[in-house]
Amino acid sequence: MFLVCGEALWDLFAIEGAGEGAGLSFDARVGGSPFNVAVGLARLEQGVALFTGLSTDRLGERLTAALEREGVGTSALVRTANPSTISLVDLGADGSPRYAFYGEGAADRALTLSDLPTPGPETWGLHAGSYSLVVEPVGSTLLALFERERGRRLLTLDPNVRLTIEPEIGVWLARLESFLACADVVKVSDEDLGLLHPGRTIDEIAADWRAKGAALVVVTRGAQGAVAFGPAGRIEAPGRRVEVIDTVGAGDTFQAALIAGLAERGATARAAVEALGADDVSALLDFAVRAAAVTCSRRGADLPRRAELASPAPRTEDR
Template identity: 70%
Template sequence: MFLVCGEALWDLFAVEAEHSLRFDARIGGSPFNVAVGLARLGQPAALFTGISTDRLGTRLVEALDREGVATDLLVRSARPSTLSLVDLGADGVPVYAFYGEGAADRSVRPDQLPALGPEVWGLHAGSYSLAVEPVGSSLLALIEREAGRRLVSLDPNVRLTVEPDTGLWRDRVDRFLRLSDLVKVSDEDLALLYPGTGAAEIAGHWLSAGAGLVVVTRGAEGAEAFSAAGRVAMPGRPVAVVDTVGAGDTFQAALIAGLAEAGVRRRAALDALDREQVGRLLDFAVGAAAITCTRRGADLPRRAELPSLAEEIT
């Protein structure tokens, strides 16, 4: 089982009409999406986050149950559910405004960290839960406790509308990545955190700091990976884009699922991947993300929609 840690919320897509504005509410939150994405790709997954006991929170739990994501590690509280207003540009790229001060997903304390059994082989953390308190320090404590014992995955997924201090983000990302085995990051996040510095240089620093595989996503242009095996690039898939909501989360879930299918559940196996194996893993993740881009909102693909992978990587 892979444990995904972070936020769970509702995305409200604005729909304009004459003299009115209505909202199309969709379940979201980057870690929530990754957990659902793993389950849809046939991988046992659990979510660790704070979820409200209000009706919106109850609907989040019900959605996890429907998707087959384990909910026994959720921290329920009477705090409100986070809302995110989503405005889509002409290119389908979303702009977010978050309303979640004091919300349940931000309020997880260190004393609420779960005990993990041997069935949990990896953990993933990312997005604004890294940078807001008390959940940020709580997740850092969890990763510090488990690093070296389980495979750790990280996606910064920077949200400056939640925490505008890029210095704080750089510090928090640095602390998490030193404990991480797999790091996935978008080129947009790199430009925000390290303006003027190339992806290859940053990836080199992160590999030196302890990461085993660094993957940089470039939207429609595809992705590139850096590891001890060298650099591998994979072009994007041309599709009719509806919007890009959830594409990065799909890519992340597909990376983890691809590793799981190939039996890569330990750091030594991750380090042993050669360039051809990494390329096939990237191709799988790029293909999964492309499917999500053809749909409204974070509607992640199921395993049957993607080609076989295990035989290709192993």
């Protein structure tokens, strides 16, 4: 069992009306980075539960129902009367999303230390990421959970920087420093690294983060694939050819596949991650890249199921 921690919300995709004077309509989809990771793990046939605050409003009820339909455990949900977070999503010409979040005082931000779950022995790892790391009180709550579980379970992290929620990079850096002291596996996009550490190379940042505590640092690079830094050295995986509909949920898909790939290799503890050879890490990256490519070929965060990844997708260089 894997416990994913962080926000759950509704993504509203804006749709321009046709004709003069036509207004906007919205396509509402369940979402939130940790929510997506939890669903992704369930679709990849991994036991998973979500720790988040969910509203008792109608939107919160629908989020709970969606988790149950996907097979995500709900025993760690904290239900409150706080409202549900809403994210307005506007897609660029290349399919990349721009987000505007409306969630001040929302349920997913309201978790406190008294809400912390006590995972059973079947829970081998925890994941945290995105804006839940920096907004309060949930940010301090998740940090306390990571500090409590450090060395006891495998801890994974994805900063997934959202400047529209917390615009001060210094806040992200300070909180990330604390989480890096706990995390065993860190996944981050090259875009986020450019925001966090402009002017520095990914190799320099990965070396720094490993010195701070991470056993494995994985950097995603969009169409260029991904690169991992760990005991087996620097290992790259190329991108995959795909007709991009949009990139919503691609990073979350990669994260879910990374965790599932570790589980399938029996790397459910830090020592096992450190013992992975170059071939294992290469295959792990390839699996996660292929999974993310599937999501990019569909609208919204529609993450793949395990059976869809049975055969390798064509490599970028095969074009």
